Amino acid sequence: MLLEIIDIAVHYGKAEVLRDLSLHVAEGEIVTIIGANGAGKSTTLRAISGLKSVSAGEIKFNGKRISGLKSHEIVRLGISHVPEGRRILAPLSVMENLEIGAYLRKSKKEADSGFQNIFDHFPILRERKNQIAGSLSGGEQQMLAIARALLNQPRLMMMDEPSMGLSPLVVEQVGMIIKEINGRGISIILVEQNARMALNLAQRAYVLEAGRCVLEGEAGAMVDDERIKHAYLGG
Amino acid sequence: MSPGLFIQLIVNALTIGSIYILMVLGLDIILRGTKILNFAHGQLYMLGAYVLLLFFQTLNLNFALALILSGATLALVGALSYLGVFAVLSRRFTVSTTFSYRLLLSAMASVGLMMILQQGTLLCFGTQERGILSPFPQIIDVFGVRISLTRVVIIFLSILICIGLFFLMYKTRFGKIMRAVSYDPEAVTLQGINTFWIFVSCFALGSALAGLAGGIIAPLFSVTPSMGQNIIFMSFLVLLVGGIGSYRGTIAGGLLVGLLLSFGFQFLGGIAELFVFILVIVILVFRPGGLLGEATE
Numbered sequence: 258m259l260l261e262i263i264d265i266a267v268h269y270g271k272a273e274v275l276r277d278l279s280l281h282v283a284e285g286e287i288v289t290i291i292g293a294n295g296a297g298k299s300t301t302l303r304a305i306s307g308l309k310s311v312s313a314g315e316i317k318f319n320g321k322r323i324s325g326l327k328s329h330e331i332v333r334l335g336i337s338h339v340p341e342g343r344r345i346l347a348p349l350s351v352m353e354n355l356e357i358g359a360y361l362r363k364s365k366k367e368a369d370s371g372f373q374n375i376f377d378h379f380p381i382l383r384e385r386k387n388q389i390a391g392s393l394s395g396g397e398q399q400m401l402a403i404a405r406a407l408l409n410q411p412r413l414m415m416m417d418e419p420s421m422g423l424s425p426l427v428v429e430q431v432g433m434i435i436k437e438i439n440g441r442g443i444s445i446i447l448v449e450q451n452a453r454m455a456l457n458l459a460q461r462a463y464v465l466e467a468g469r470c471v472l473e474g475e476a477g478a479m480v481d482d483e484r485i486k487h488a489y490l491g492g
Numbered sequence: 493m494s495p496g497l498f499i500q501l502i503v504n505a506l507t508i509g510s511i512y513i514l515m516v517l518g519l520d521i522i523l524r525g526t527k528i529l530n531f532a533h534g535q536l537y538m539l540g541a542y543v544l545l546l547f548f549q550t551l552n553l554n555f556a557l558a559l560i561l562s563g564a565t566l567a568l569v570g571a572l573s574y575l576g577v578f579a580v581l582s583r584r585f586t587v588s589t590t591f592s593y594r595l596l597l598s599a600m601a602s603v604g605l606m607m608i609l610q611q612g613t614l615l616c617f618g619t620q621e622r623g624i625l626s627p628f629p630q631i632i633d634v635f636g637v638r639i640s641l642t643r644v645v646i647i648f649l650s651i652l653i654c655i656g657l658f659f660l661m662y663k664t665r666f667g668k669i670m671r672a673v674s675y676d677p678e679a680v681t682l683q684g685i686n687t688f689w690i691f692v693s694c695f696a697l698g699s700a701l702a703g704l705a706g707g708i709i710a711p712l713f714s715v716t717p718s719m720g721q722n723i724i725f726m727s728f729l730v731l732l733v734g735g736i737g738s739y740r741g742t743i744a745g746g747l748l749v750g751l752l753l754s755f756g757f758q759f760l761g762g763i764a765e766l767f768v769f770i771l772v773i774v775i776l777v778f779r780p781g782g783l784l785g786e787a788t789e
Binding site: 269270306308327328329332333337338340344345346347348349353356357358360361405406409 | 586587588665668669671672675676678679680681682683684685686687
């Protein structure tokens with residue numbers, strides 16, 4: 258098992274935002290976490306990447322316990338997090354954003370081959386490489402955020418609401434990119450409000466409600482589940 | 493006004509302006525990098541002057557070397573201050589500590605640091621004024637206008653330091669990371685970078701700039717334990733005039749305040765400082781983010 262979350266709880270101050278949550282991701286899988294606003298989806302990702310500490314339970318990556326490690330140490334082990342709202346470094350240039358993404362690359366040569374690879378997949382970033390990142394369109398910013406995370410050379414990539422604020426056409430493009438990344442053998446956890454897109458991409462899904470997992474299973478089966486249809490797919 | 497006087501006043505303005513620019517660049521790097529409004533910045537400047545005194549006067553080192561050593565020493569003082577005060581403080585913050593409260597608490601901590609450095613210097617060096625003999629005592633004659641070489645050297649060194657700083661911030665990976673951390677430390681952590689040491693570095697770099705400013709000015713002004721108190725408030729005003737988060741704004745603000753003070757003192761006397769405050773009020777009313785600052789809301 259690549260990632261295993263065992264009965265974790267997360268608190269913000271005294272408020273418990275995640276309770277008894279267990280979840281796993283196998284090598285090469287796309288897993289989605291869906292749920293309403295405030296259900297704890299982003300918190301789950303933040304707990305995995307160490308931005309938020311867990312108050313109970315443990316998280317294992319590749320069999321090794323990672324809960325308790327610092328965020329920057331967790332990235333080094335191969336978990337990249339594309340946070341909610343993309344969080345690109347707006348005042349820096351596109352190229353500078355990528356350079357910071359390539360921080361963990363050992364040599365300049367390795368970094369350059371990473372950039373080459375990124376530019377081949379996202380030609381628009383090559384075109385815009387000297388532009389200030391904040392001047393990119395929403396879709397381009399999302400691609401930059403994904404590209405930056407890919408430069409970390411992850412085995413597991415976590416994406417928080419990659420479709421947020423994007424036009425339907427761009428959402429479709431992002432979906433294709435996610436599939437392609439997965440095709441390279443990178444496992445993916447996808448958090449989405451756009452449950453339809455997420456369920457179409459993923460093999461398995463977890464449904465969170467008020468910090469607890471209320472349902473888990475094959476994504477394909479969930480699309481047809483009456484409760485899911487009613488609650489998350491709009492009828 | 494004779495052209496000679498005019499040029500001398502311009503040179504004076506550039507001298508004062510360049511010191512403010514170095515001070516405010518340091519304040520700004522610390523403020524944006526670590527979210528600390530550093531009230532102890534004036535004392536770091538004062539310490540820079542004392543360290544220069546030590547290396548140049550007492551140990552008889554060459555001026556350039558002594559200056560580099562005051563920058564380096566103050567970088568170390570800054571790093572230790574961050575580790576000993578602000579890092580300890582920030583460990584006490586919890587999720588319910590709001591951003592503005594964090595800002596207030598670390599500013600208060602910096603007031604404490606200011607007092608410690610101030611009183612510590614008084615204890616070690618006493619209250620008397622000291623001075624160094626300028627290593628550049630010559631008066632140069634430019635088309636009949638007599639200008640002190642010391643001032644020219646101060647301006648030249650400040651420009652050199654600014655160029656070095658911009659090279660560091662824009663051309664090196666380390667500088668790019670410091671700029672990135674100023675904008676969004678969490679996004680930087682997620683790239684595998686240990687942001688804690690970047691915070692330490694930002695504080696050290698800002699302190700080094702204060703130390704260099706103090707060292708550069710030592711051949712011109714007398715060195716006293718209170719020299720930091722006088723400059724810190726004026727530096728905050730320059731920061732407000734230029735705008736937080738804009739190097740160009742800082743440079744424009746420093747030069748503007750330099751001109752105002754230089755010409756003001758010549759023609760109006762001590763009341764000139766009043767005009768700086770009026771300038772700040774006018775700018776804050778019409779451009780709350782400062783001349784070229786990024787904060788406009």
